Amino acid sequence: MANTPPNFLFLVGEDVGRHHGCYGDDFAHTPHLDRLATEGCLFRNAYTTAPVCSPARSTMVSGQDPRKIGSHLHRSKLAKPPRVFTEELRDAGYFVNWANKTDFNYDEEADNFKERLADTRTDWRKDLAAGKLPDQPWLFFYNFNMTHESQLWPSDAEANVPKPDPQRDDAELDELPGLEVPPYMPDTRSTRASLVRYYKNLEEQDRQIGHVLEDLENQGLADNTVVIYISDHGRGLIREKRWCYPAGVRMPMIVRAPGLTEPASVRDDLVSWVDIAPTILALAGVERPDNYDGRPLLGPDAEAEPDCVFFGRDRMDSSHDRVRGAADRRYLYLHNDRPDIPYAQCNRYMETSPVTTETRRLSLEGKLRFPDNVWMQLTKPQEELYDLVSDPHGVHNLADREEYAQTLSTLRDAVADWCERIDDKGRKTERELIDQGLILDDLAGLQERKGMILPELDPEGVFSTRFDADKV
Known part of the structure; x- marks a missing residue:
């Protein structure tokens, strides 16, 4: 150059x-x-x-x-x-x-x-x-x-x-x-x-x-x-x-x-x-x-x-979840903070996809088998671990396998240390971040534009599983 x-x-x-x-x-x-x-x-x-x-x-x-x-x-x-x-x-x-x-x-x-x-x-x-x-x-x-x-x-x-x-x-x-x-x-x-x-x-x-x-x-x-x-x-x-x-x-x-x-x-x-x-x-x-x-x-x-890199997900439109993850050159680790919430939460934007609606329909009809039924499970494991060499799509969870206990522990500790190091704001509620002045208070606007169901309006967490089965 x-x-x-x-x-x-x-x-x-x-x-x-x-x-x-x-x-x-x-x-x-x-x-x-x-x-x-x-x-x-x-x-x-x-x-x-x-x-x-x-x-x-x-x-x-x-x-x-x-x-x-x-x-x-x-x-x-x-x-x-x-x-x-x-x-x-x-x-x-x-x-x-x-x-x-x-x-x-x-x-x-x-x-x-x-x-x-x-x-x-x-x-x-x-x-x-x-x-x-x-x-x-x-x-x-x-x-x-x-x-x-x-x-x-x-x-x-x-x-x-x-x-x-x-x-x-x-x-x-x-x-x-x-x-x-x-x-x-x-x-x-x-x-x-x-x-x-x-x-x-x-x-x-x-x-x-x-x-x-x-x-x-x-x-x-x-x-x-x-x-x-x-x-x-x-x-x-x-x-x-x-x-x-x-x-x-x-x-x-x-x-x-x-x-x-x-x-x-x-x-x-x-x-x-x-x-x-x-x-x-x-x-x-x-x-x-x-x-x-x-x-x-x-x-x-x-x-x-670095030894590993980090990523995560939080609320996306109307889908409320919190996942923290890390990957090294071979393994990908996920910690699901809300294992009670299914993978396939309803998301109005995502529901437009023919793949989404057909997958939901096939699941309701009992026609899905592993691994194409994984996304429709009603709960998640607390932890997930995938070998990206032998399982590049990440469908075989190794977190419960004894031979991977050390790898699991290493990546789990790395994620915990990372969350502390960056002062992970995801550990606070959206309302707390608004009250602190960090983010704007636009929850009502998001509800109107994105069809969100706000946690404070849905304390039982019904939003986590709701979708209209008659429309799939």
């Missing part, structure tokens, strides 16, 4: 799992991201901090765990947005264009946050193609939303997303070579149709990213631009998005940093989304704030790998 400060392309695929050719997915058609991996570095153990968008995205910009700063509750906004990494870049002379999605769980009207985040928020892709660029080092962010959960629903996906491979439209859903139906989903035509829509949308995302990378090269900027591609969390299907299983939290990450990443290199060290901001700042030559939780991954300031 040149001696001048590098530029950055920060590209996020929304609701995307590790379903690319470079990650070994035989059904995927992602030639441009596959090429990016051959020109840069593919990370095999990269983890989000939360399996839903707003807590995960708050980590990307703050460099801090959402449970530490109080951004862990989906759609509950921090009253005072913390300083974000783009402010550090701008203070150092960078131009920042944050083109689209924020969704950080911040009150973006407070403390001039919108002005602090970026110099501008426009679609920079045409400017890049035309060579209309700042005369200073820059960071351009773009969120590719065609893979969002809502685009897997037939009424939206077919209308809004181009079909780059029309031959697949005519293929029989039960004869699609390479298409993997995860073992925790029922193998039905509805499931397969949703998966095909996802892959179509992912292919379109790849096509658009390909145009961006081509324009970058045509402008002669590829050799001095760091390209980072990640996702916020897993695919918008059951036991993926919203859950701390491998498909929900173990994410794609590809980085091309000329002079710093070897072509076609692969890294197995543990990475968390808390590492994104410190890595960008380190490569830009900007000192990172002391309150950051992550480490630089590249360059002379790169730091050693």
Whole structure:
């Protein structure tokens, strides 16, 4: 990379799992991201901090765990947005264009946050193609939303997303070579149709990213631009998005940093989304704030790998739960603080998915068997432990097996220490955080917009199991 400060392309695929050719997915058609991996570095153990968008995205910009700063509750906004990494870049002379999605769980009207985040928020892709660029080092962010959960629903996906491979439209859903139906989903035509829509949308995302990378090269900027591609969390299907299983939290990450990443290199060290901001700042030559939780991954300031990385889930729209988890290079551990609450709580947004409604119907009819019945269990174990080498989908819980007792104890202690270290705000109720002034009081608005059933209005916890069986 040149001696001048590098530029950055920060590209996020929304609701995307590790379903690319470079990650070994035989059904995927992602030639441009596959090429990016051959020109840069593919990370095999990269983890989000939360399996839903707003807590995960708050980590990307703050460099801090959402449970530490109080951004862990989906759609509950921090009253005072913390300083974000783009402010550090701008203070150092960078131009920042944050083109689209924020969704950080911040009150973006407070403390001039919108002005602090970026110099501008426009679609920079045409400017890049035309060579209309700042005369200073820059960071351009773009969120590719065609893979969002809502685009897997037939009424939206077919209308809004181009079909780059029309031959697949005519293929029989039960004869699609390479298409993997995860073992925790029922193998039905509805499931397969949703998966095909996802892959179509992912292919379109790849096509658009390909145009961006081509324009970058045509402008002669590829050799001095760091390209980072990640996702916020897993695919918008059951036991993926919203859950701390491998498909929900173990994410794609590809980085091309000329002079710093070897072509076609692969890294197995543990990475968390808390590492994104410190890595960008380190490569830009900007000192990172002391309150950051992550480490630089590249360059002379790169730091050693941690023993494990951490993640968790809390309330997501109308689904109330609290899970804390950790992963090392081989095992994924979960502690369910509410084992009495089923996995498959009703969530109005999620209920639109044909996969969700069909899974509920098949369960009511007694037609599900292990492992596609796991998601419909009425209670959860207190602890879960999965061997990601022998069980990459995370369906065989090893927590009760004596031979794994030491691994279980090590990861359990690590999670407990982490919760203490960050002063986990999830240990307080939402009302307590409101009364402390940490988050805004918008519970009534959330109830109206999201169909939430508030805990204080439902003391018996009926919200945890309610769904309309007549509509599935």
